[in-house]
Each structure stands twice: as structure tokens, then as C-alpha cells.
Amino acid sequence: MAANDGRLDEAARAGWLYYVAGNTQDQIAAKLGVSRQSAQRLVSLAVSEGLVKVRIDHPIAACLDLGRRLVERFGLALCEVVPTDPGSTSTTLGVAQAAAVEIEKRLRRPEPAIMALGTGRTLKAVVESLPRIDCPQHRVVSLTGNIAPDGSAAYYNVVFTLADHVTARSFPMPLPVIATSPEERAMLHAQAMIRPTLELAARADITFVGIGDLGPEAPLFLDGFIRRDELAALQAAGAVGEIVGWAFDRDGALIEGLTNPRVASAPIPSRARSLVVALAKGERKLPGIRAAIRGGLVNGLVTDEATARTLLS
Amino acid sequence: MAANDGRLDEAARAGWLYYVAGNTQDQIAAKLGVSRQSAQRLVSLAVSEGLVKVRIDHPIAACLDLGRRLVERFGLALCEVVPTDPGSTSTTLGVAQAAAVEIEKRLRRPEPAIMALGTGRTLKAVVESLPRIDCPQHRVVSLTGNIAPDGSAAYYNVVFTLADHVTARSFPMPLPVIATSPEERAMLHAQAMIRPTLELAARADITFVGIGDLGPEAPLFLDGFIRRDELAALQAAGAVGEIVGWAFDRDGALIEGLTNPRVASAPIPSRARSLVVALAKGERKLPGIRAAIRGGLVNGLVTDEATARTLLS
DNA sequence: TTCGCCCGTGAGCAATTACTCATACCAGCG
DNA sequence: CGCTGGTATGAGTAATTGCTCACGGGCGAA
Structure with a gap:
């Protein structure tokens, strides 16, 4: 760990000399007393470790x-709205960085605030592009469980990852995402460990959630939270998207019955008194995004140019 | 202007595709429908226009x-303290960016604040590396005049430049830096236009100033604010540095007489009730920096590794 | 102690980027 | 109408960077 830290330190220094001071890798190698290849490795390590943050400061x-x-x-x-990279297949590129900037902005404020986070690949990418921030005045609460169907802690639980970057007090939720029955859900929510977290979530000042599609490659299904037949039933009931597990139809109304009564996530915080920001882009998520904003499930959106255009057309 | 903006827009887009999306310039050329060379030019324009901000997010x-x-x-x-680039001759590299981060942090706060700024090459570089921020709740006031000895507006008046990036209310000071006589100074300060600005400066919550050296290449002399004989007199009186024109000796005590009675700048705001941050690095400025912090002229410092080491030794 | 694995290192090479120069274009002017 | 200065563009080339591969030293297991 110490060695690793020393290495990251060197990497940061190399990255600084490269990007800020504008040295070539040869010069860096000379200054740091290593070979050019090692300098190159240090720079690329700095990049891959996310030490180097680039932002474009121009309102396109x-x-x-x-x-x-x-x-x-x-x-x-x-x-x-961020630019679209026509060639990229990433579902988070750009949106994640833009969302990270928004989150950072809030976390830097000195007044204590409660931030709620959903889950998913997008949120994960967002949290990974957050810088290190020291903000013990804030509280960050997960809206959704961190227990995968196989019993392990789910990879996409973002509050844990966030804690690596940010010193806010964090409140993960040790629950499955979808309980096996409404009764189990009620029982879980009644737990002494859980209730304060749920209450905190309900009082969130700002919330960031991803939107999941419910097509054949619905993340909820791919990650094993719902079965194929449950997905099919949701689709048949008109579900077009989900937020922290809560499936909704094209008007943004939550589906009655099916999996929703078993969703163990906290309810989506009130749009009337707080900001609920959806992070999503891409063709597949479009019906979900459209429904969520039309139905008022969210009152904020971070997306890309192409998606924005389609939403407006 | 419109064409230029369109060009910057393209540049920002190219920069985004390059740095954020990780495209090669070939790909960008294809996506933007221009030649590879043009894409390269757009990217480098984005860099040189300061659209691309890189920061290293690791506490070295x-x-x-x-x-x-x-x-x-x-x-x-x-x-x-920022890293030192051993080869660079820049007197602002690194310090400017770090200071910009500090300033940005303050400007992003919602509570209204008063920020005072000095002048000089360092401050100029700081302001140029600020991102665009919308913060009409804050007021930014110049501590010092913006009239050069030849009557033109001095290049290094940073509050004007700041206004290009930041929408805070700004208060420049339409004064020379050093008046021709103490009487002229008094008269200038009595002007109705000036007094509110001076009062604002006195109430600043945070202040950023450069430190000028008083060696043979003193910026005050190079920029024509003082004559060679005045510089020599200051040196003879033991002056080792200046802040917004106020010359001080190695104990950080303001020089009595000489040019100081004619300095038309606002007094350095109180260190007791506000934060006064000096931005300076480099061998030449060392005596000035040491004096300013030892004498309590400032209570904050942004500098580089080499300077920091020497200060501590 | 020795073997084998693995991480880090350096060399060479292919890809990518930056620079220079010649040319083309355009606006303003005689 | 043609000229001229300035600016943008494309081509070629040098510099820089990133990747792959083979080597070597350190560390744990037998």
C-alpha cells in the first residue's frame, strides 16, 4: 500500500509535469530519473487511475x-446536455463526467445537505469520475439495496465506491434490490438498521438516479434481479423503464403489482421539495427517459445531444 | 465574433471528443467532417484558448x-504547495492553477462574499485559468489602480479580465498605481467614485495578491510605475518586496516614506478578520515571500515545492 | 535452497500528433 | 479589374507517444 501510494504519487507528479507543465515524456523521464518508458507508464497510470481530470470549459x-x-x-x-460521440458505444461517456461536476458542486457547499443516489452502471461511472472531496458536513444515502441475488454485495452499489473518494457520511442500504415477497419487503424495511436510512432518503435535498430500460437487455434482468418471465410481464404491462427498481409505464406512472410491490428500494424522493436528477442517454433508454420526465418522476436530467434532440422532436 | 464563436464551439467539441471521449484526431476529423490537420488545429486551439482544463486529482x-x-x-x-517543474522558467506555472481552484471554490459558494484582488503577472495568469462561473451574489474588488503611467488602462488589471469569466459584480479602481504626490493620492481617494470601492476593499472576506520583488527587475520598475532612482532608494531603505505597490522590508514592515505615501492602492485588508493569500514562487521573490509571511502581511500562501522547501530551511 | 511465477523494465516499432511550408482563398484597396 | 496582405487549408515530415515483446530480479512455495 505504501509502495503503491508512492507509485501513485510519482504518477501524479508525472501527470502534472505532462499535462499542466507541458513537458514531453522524455523531459519527465529525465526530471524524475527514470526511463522514458517508465515515464510513459507513469503518465498512463495517472490517467487510468483517474488522477487526471479534463474538463472542457466552453458552453457549446x-x-x-x-x-x-x-x-x-x-x-x-x-x-x-453534453456532446454526443457518434462512434462511441459507451452508455455513460460524457453524462458521467457532467453529473460528477454537478455532484461535486453540491458537495463543495459548506451547508450540510443530504444527497441520495440510485444505482447502475451510469451512477458507478459518475462516482468514479468524482475527485477527492472532504465534506463531512454532508450525508450521502443509497436509495437502493446493495445485496445481489447471489447474496454478495452488488458491484453497482455506488455509495461504497463514493466513500473511496468523498469523506461525507454515507448510508448504504444492506438490502436486496427486490425482495422475494411484499411481506419480506415489509419485514426488511421494519429493521432498526434500515429505518433511519429510509427516513434519510425521504429527506434528501438532491437525488441522482440512473434510468434502466426494460427491453430485452434490461439491466435489472441482466444482473439477475428479476427473472425473464417477470421482465416479460412488466413489458406486457406497459413498463418502459425503471428507476432504482421501480418500473413505470410510458406516462411515468408506477406499474401496479408485479415486481413493484417487492421493490425494496426507498421511494423516489419528492420532486416537489427536492431535486431529482436522472442521468441517462441513448436510444435504448429513450422511452424510459421520456416517460420519467413527462410523468414528473424526475425534475432534472443529464443527457447527451442526440438524446436531447430526440426528446425534443 | 459570431464566426469566431462558431469556431471556438467547434474547437470545444473537438477538444471534448479528444480529451473526454478519447478519440484520435483522425476520428474527430471524420466526425466533424474536416481534414485531420484541421482537427488537430481545432484541438490545439481549444488548448491554447484555455478551453481545456486539466487538473491532477491526487494529493502529492x-x-x-x-x-x-x-x-x-x-x-x-x-x-x-504545487509541484515544481525544474526546467520551467515560468513564474506562474502551477501556482496560477492552484490559486484558480481556491478562487473557484469560494466563488461557487452561495453566500455572498467580497473578494479583493491585487495585480501582476501571477494574478493575471490565475484569472485566465478560471473557468466560467455564474455568481452574481459575490463582489470582486480590485485593490489597486488600473491606470498605467502612460494613461492607458494597465494590462495587468485583473478585475476586468475576471469579468470575462465570472459574472460577479466587479469593482475596478480607476486610479494610477502610484500617485505623483501624497496630496494627489489623498485627492484621488476622496473622489465619490473611489470611496465606496475602497470601503468595499477594506471589508473583503478573502484577498489574493501577488508579491513583487524589488530586485533589478522589479515589476513595479519594469512596468514603469516607479523610476530607477526610486527603486534604488527603496532597496537602500531595505525593501525586499511589494504587495499592490506597498513596499516592505525583511520584517514585513511597510517602508516609511519614499514611494509608499504615494501608493494609491487600497490598504492590504486586515489579516485578523479575513484571509489574505499571497501567490508567489521562485528564487527572486523569496525574500519578499519570507518577509510577507513572517511579518504577517499575509496569512495564506500558494507556492511551489522548491520555494516551500527554501522557506522551511 | 531452488524453482517457478509475476511484476517491473527496457528496446524496438507502429501509430499518432505537431510542426513547417507551399498553396489557395478572400476582403479591402488602388 | 487586378493587386496585396492576411488567413485558412492541405501535404509532407519530424517528433512524440503507445504498444508489444523479451528479459531480469524479487518473492513465495516446495
């Missing part, structure tokens, strides 16, 4: 405009 | 440690 007119129009059209309280 | 242990020791040793309220 087209994106700004799309954001404004989305705010107007759907009555959103917050909307960020 | 050595720097942290130096900062802590400086805080302890000199009773500072804030100290940031």
Missing part, C-alpha cells in the same frame, strides 16, 4: 440551447 | 507535507 452553444429547450418544454429544474 | 504527499509544515511554522490559515 448547441448543447446549451438543447438544455434550455428541455427545461422549458418539460418544466425541468436542471438540465445538462 | 510531499507537497501536502510541505504545506502543512508551512502552516505550522508560520501560523498560516491556508497553504497550498
Whole structure:
């Protein structure tokens, strides 16, 4: 660990000399007394470890405009639109970074606040691109369980990862995502460990959630939280997306019955008194995004240009 | 302007695709429909226009440690130490970026605050590396005049430059830096336009100033604010540095007489009730830095590793 | 102690990027 | 209408970077 830290230290230094001071890797090698290849490795280590954060500080007119129009059209309280990379297959590229900036902005405020987080690949990517922040005044609460169907702690539980970067007090939720029965759900929620967390979630000042699609590759299904027949039933009932497990139809109304009564996640915090920001982009999630903002499940959105355009058309 | 903006827009997009999305310039060229060379030009334009901000998000242990020791040793309220690039001749590299981060942090706070700024090459570089921030709740006031000896607006008046990036209310000071006589100074300060600004400066919550050396290449002399004989007189009187024109000796005590009675800048705000941060690094400025912190002219410092080490030795 | 594995290192090479120069284009002007 | 200065563009080339592979030293297991 100490050696590793020393290495990261060197990597940070190399990255600094490279990106900030504008040295070539040869110069860095000379200054740090290592071979050019090692310098290159240090720089690339700095990048891959996420030590190097790049942001483009220019309001690309087209994106700004799309954001404004989305705010107007759907009555959103917050909307960020990032450029689309036409070739990329990533479902988080750009959105994650933009969301991280928003989160960082809140966490840097000195007034104590409660932030609730959902789960999923997008949130995971967001948290990974957060810088280190010291903010013990804030509390971060997970909206959803961190127990995978196989009993292990789910990879996508983001509050744990967040704790690596941020010193806020964190409240994970030691629950499955979807209980086996409504009764089990009730029992779990009644636990002494859980109730304070649920109450905290209900009082969140700001919430960031991903939106899951419910197509054939629904993350909820892929990750084993629901079975194929349950997915099919949801689809048949008109479900087009889900937020922390709560499936909803094209009007943004939660599906009655099926898996929803067993969802062990906290309810989505109130849009009336807090900011609930959805992070999502891409063709597959479009029906879900559209439903969530039309139905008022969320009042904030971070998405990309292409998705924004389609939403407006 | 419109065309230029469109170009910057493209540049920002290219920069985004390059740095955030990780495309090669070939790919960017294809996606933007331009030649590879043009894509390269767009990316480099984005960099040179300062659209691309890189920060290294790792507390380099050595720097942290130096900062802590400086805080302890000199009773500072804030100290940031950045790595040194052994080969670079820049007097602002690193320090400017670190200071920009500190300033940004303050400006992002929602509670209204008053920030005072000095002048000089360092401050200029700081302001240029600030991102765009919308913060009309804050007020930014210049401590010093913006009229050069030849009557033009001085290049290094940073509050104007700041206004390009930040929407805070700004209060420049339409004064020379050093008046021709103490009487002129008094008269200038009595002006109705000036007095509110001076009062604002006195109430600043946080102040950032550069430290000028008074060696043979003193910026005050190079920029024509003082004559060679005045510089010599200051040196003879034991002056080792200046802050917004106020020359001080090695104990950090303001020089009596000479140019000081004619300095038209606002007094350095109170260290007792606010934070006054000096931004400076480099051999030449060392005597000035040492004097300023030992004499309590400032209670914060942003500097580089090499300077920090020397200060501690 | 010795063997084998693995991590880090250095060399060479392919890919990518940055720079220089010549050319083309355009606006303003005679 | 043609000229001229300035600016953008494309081509070629040098520099820089990133990748792969083979080597070597350290460490744990037998």
C-alpha cells in the first residue's frame, strides 16, 4: 500500500509535469530519473487511475440551447446536455463526467445537505469520475439495496465506491434490490438498521438516479434481479423503464403489482421539495427517459445531444 | 465574433471528443467532417484558448507535507504547495492553477462574499485559468489602480479580465498605481467614485495578491510605475518586496516614506478578520515571500515545492 | 535452497500528433 | 479589374507517444 501510494504519487507528479507543465515524456523521464518508458507508464497510470481530470470549459452553444429547450418544454429544474460521440458505444461517456461536476458542486457547499443516489452502471461511472472531496458536513444515502441475488454485495452499489473518494457520511442500504415477497419487503424495511436510512432518503435535498430500460437487455434482468418471465410481464404491462427498481409505464406512472410491490428500494424522493436528477442517454433508454420526465418522476436530467434532440422532436 | 464563436464551439467539441471521449484526431476529423490537420488545429486551439482544463486529482504527499509544515511554522490559515517543474522558467506555472481552484471554490459558494484582488503577472495568469462561473451574489474588488503611467488602462488589471469569466459584480479602481504626490493620492481617494470601492476593499472576506520583488527587475520598475532612482532608494531603505505597490522590508514592515505615501492602492485588508493569500514562487521573490509571511502581511500562501522547501530551511 | 511465477523494465516499432511550408482563398484597396 | 496582405487549408515530415515483446530480479512455495 505504501509502495503503491508512492507509485501513485510519482504518477501524479508525472501527470502534472505532462499535462499542466507541458513537458514531453522524455523531459519527465529525465526530471524524475527514470526511463522514458517508465515515464510513459507513469503518465498512463495517472490517467487510468483517474488522477487526471479534463474538463472542457466552453458552453457549446448547441448543447446549451438543447438544455434550455428541455427545461422549458418539460418544466425541468436542471438540465445538462453534453456532446454526443457518434462512434462511441459507451452508455455513460460524457453524462458521467457532467453529473460528477454537478455532484461535486453540491458537495463543495459548506451547508450540510443530504444527497441520495440510485444505482447502475451510469451512477458507478459518475462516482468514479468524482475527485477527492472532504465534506463531512454532508450525508450521502443509497436509495437502493446493495445485496445481489447471489447474496454478495452488488458491484453497482455506488455509495461504497463514493466513500473511496468523498469523506461525507454515507448510508448504504444492506438490502436486496427486490425482495422475494411484499411481506419480506415489509419485514426488511421494519429493521432498526434500515429505518433511519429510509427516513434519510425521504429527506434528501438532491437525488441522482440512473434510468434502466426494460427491453430485452434490461439491466435489472441482466444482473439477475428479476427473472425473464417477470421482465416479460412488466413489458406486457406497459413498463418502459425503471428507476432504482421501480418500473413505470410510458406516462411515468408506477406499474401496479408485479415486481413493484417487492421493490425494496426507498421511494423516489419528492420532486416537489427536492431535486431529482436522472442521468441517462441513448436510444435504448429513450422511452424510459421520456416517460420519467413527462410523468414528473424526475425534475432534472443529464443527457447527451442526440438524446436531447430526440426528446425534443 | 459570431464566426469566431462558431469556431471556438467547434474547437470545444473537438477538444471534448479528444480529451473526454478519447478519440484520435483522425476520428474527430471524420466526425466533424474536416481534414485531420484541421482537427488537430481545432484541438490545439481549444488548448491554447484555455478551453481545456486539466487538473491532477491526487494529493502529492510531499507537497501536502510541505504545506502543512508551512502552516505550522508560520501560523498560516491556508497553504497550498504545487509541484515544481525544474526546467520551467515560468513564474506562474502551477501556482496560477492552484490559486484558480481556491478562487473557484469560494466563488461557487452561495453566500455572498467580497473578494479583493491585487495585480501582476501571477494574478493575471490565475484569472485566465478560471473557468466560467455564474455568481452574481459575490463582489470582486480590485485593490489597486488600473491606470498605467502612460494613461492607458494597465494590462495587468485583473478585475476586468475576471469579468470575462465570472459574472460577479466587479469593482475596478480607476486610479494610477502610484500617485505623483501624497496630496494627489489623498485627492484621488476622496473622489465619490473611489470611496465606496475602497470601503468595499477594506471589508473583503478573502484577498489574493501577488508579491513583487524589488530586485533589478522589479515589476513595479519594469512596468514603469516607479523610476530607477526610486527603486534604488527603496532597496537602500531595505525593501525586499511589494504587495499592490506597498513596499516592505525583511520584517514585513511597510517602508516609511519614499514611494509608499504615494501608493494609491487600497490598504492590504486586515489579516485578523479575513484571509489574505499571497501567490508567489521562485528564487527572486523569496525574500519578499519570507518577509510577507513572517511579518504577517499575509496569512495564506500558494507556492511551489522548491520555494516551500527554501522557506522551511 | 531452488524453482517457478509475476511484476517491473527496457528496446524496438507502429501509430499518432505537431510542426513547417507551399498553396489557395478572400476582403479591402488602388 | 487586378493587386496585396492576411488567413485558412492541405501535404509532407519530424517528433512524440503507445504498444508489444523479451528479459531480469524479487518473492513465495516446495
